[in-house]
Amino acid sequence: MPEINITLPDGSVRQYPRGTSAMQVAQSISEGLARVIIAAKVNGQVVETTRPITEDATLTLLKWDDKEGKSTFWHSSAHLLAEALESLYPGVKFGIGPAIENGFYYDIDLGNHKFSSDDFAKLENKMLELAKQENPFIREEISKADAISYFTEKGDELKLELLQDLKDGEITFYKQGNFTDLCRGPHLPHTGHIKAVKILNIAGAYWRGDEKNKQLTRIYGITFPKKSELDAHMQMLEEAKKRDHRTLGRELEIFAFDDDVGPGLPLWLPKGAAIIEILEEFAKKTEKEAGYVRVKSPHIAKESMYIKSGHLPYYQDSMFPPMEMDGTKYYLKAMNCPHHHKIFAATPKSYRDLPLRLAEYGTVYRYEQTGELFGLMRVRSMQMNDAHIYCTKAQFEEEFRAVNDMYLKYFRVFGIDKYMMRFSKHDPRKLGQKYINSPELWIETENMVRNVLIKANIPYVEVEDEAAFYGPKIDIQLWSAIGREFTIATNQVDFAQAERFDLSYINEKSERERPLILHRAPLGTHERFIGFLLEHYAGKFPLWLNPEQVIILPISEKYQEYSEKVLNVLKKHDIRALIDDRSEKTGKKIRDAELKRLPLMLILGEKEQADNTVTVRKQGGEDLGSMPIEAFTAYVKAEVEKQMN
């Protein structure tokens, strides 16, 4: 029998008969290995362990710990879920059932059956029962005609619809126990690997993601090869909930919502407002250094401006309905751009005025759909770190890069190391509908943006059909510590509105010329950014940003007077401090200060009073010992300075 060479990840090469499977290779190494492998990567392609290998190949045996291993495990679990559902609810129809980042789901049409969270346990038990049977996943290549007749007989029109898009010759079925599914695989060797099952939740989901289609029932679940791993995962979810910005925002008294104020309209409590002011001060300083000038604009504008800007036909549904006065409609502003364009137009401009960078922490209102509201992440009123840069084509690249540099500075200050720039482009098929109909300008500006990104060596991904209607944009994706993804900031090119507002400047040859416009908001909105920071820092705002930097903890009421003296010194140095003067023990006061995530605690008693010193405890327990008050204020200032640069 002809032999093939199998190269393993450590570089070793072994000979096997042609048609050997990954499982057989694993068995030849050790039985223990064979028991835990989930799938195999053959020449870069993930396949099931039973697939015969017919040519020389590099082979990686995938276990639970491998990303692809988990994905295979969960995809197979989706099939197990389907098998359990079919056994409990005969006649149920199946859409798609993929693995996701944490678990899997299956979209199903239950027909007349009812399924609710009360049935989760029943479903979990059924899945475990089927898993125990250790049914192998069997792959079968099938002709399109046979596949169609199988699902026609079964009456599953969802699968039939999926089949329409598949080519004859590349269709496979996977079968385990009594369940057969259309699937390209790969799958586990058998269902017995699945030892722990949790149905997480149930949701409606439009068939193929289109809201015009029928809504199916989506069942989310997660499975593990060990019960202990499931327990650990559930515990992790609990921990994540404690880091949720909504939980922290309430605990730390940062923001609140109120039914009478309205959904999506956050109230900033004193500490939240303090954070906002610190952020603004920081942003304003940074922008001033970068040559921005500040402007102010009203919160409403006449309908005519939004018709001129072109926003109305595209975004009317996302704006609050107009108010009418003296026969004229006024809208709450949903974006600052048109106002800034009007500010540009208010005085004549020469090329000597460019680049002109107009900045404003503008408040805007957007009528987000009720179901889209989410804590501080999706709200209806927001304050945006907005600015518009008007420049010549020749200046564009430099300006765009300067904006990117500002982003990178912010990331450093806030300790953000996981980010991705998403370069959003137009979709040529939607010109004139979703996008301004200027095909050449789209290509030209998209190339300019790409060039900057490449030259600056910034990691990015390109996505189609995500641009703003007036030009391409870059969105900055961040991930909070609990893994939630945020689109925080945006950086957009605008080649359309200068035309619409008839904005121009006089160039060196005394000719009128249109400026290019850059929209940018590195810190996004206060709402979303502070929501992100809450999760990012787990509520532990760093010293420079914390609304309460220092708490003074007198050991007893006897040291109240000395505490006030220290407080006054701190205040003179613009250090944000307060005294915990309750008649509680020091241990209690420290505990409460820790729960409030205060960065520095000053413990003051007899010794400190006598020596005119303070004893410093850092958040988390680190003891900095005693020092004179002046040494402490110098320490705070140095820390703040260090953190902000």
Place this chain on the structure above:
RNA sequence: GCCGUUGUAGCUCAGGGGUAGAGCACUUCCUUGGUAAGGAAGAGGCCAAGGGUUCAAAUCCCUUCAAUGGCUCCA
């Protein structure tokens, strides 16, 4: 907007057809205590709102509002 779930004290939650409960927080008193919870007492709720069923509704049903998990959307 759509599908599912949930609304009980400031927070976290228990209870459940016969006019409300715990812990924490809060107030007062005692205590004056040196690095993550000292003690006692007190105050707090039309059980989201509206309607219905019932002798009786916080509890069952309907509607609305809000939150929440998703879907769709996100200038």
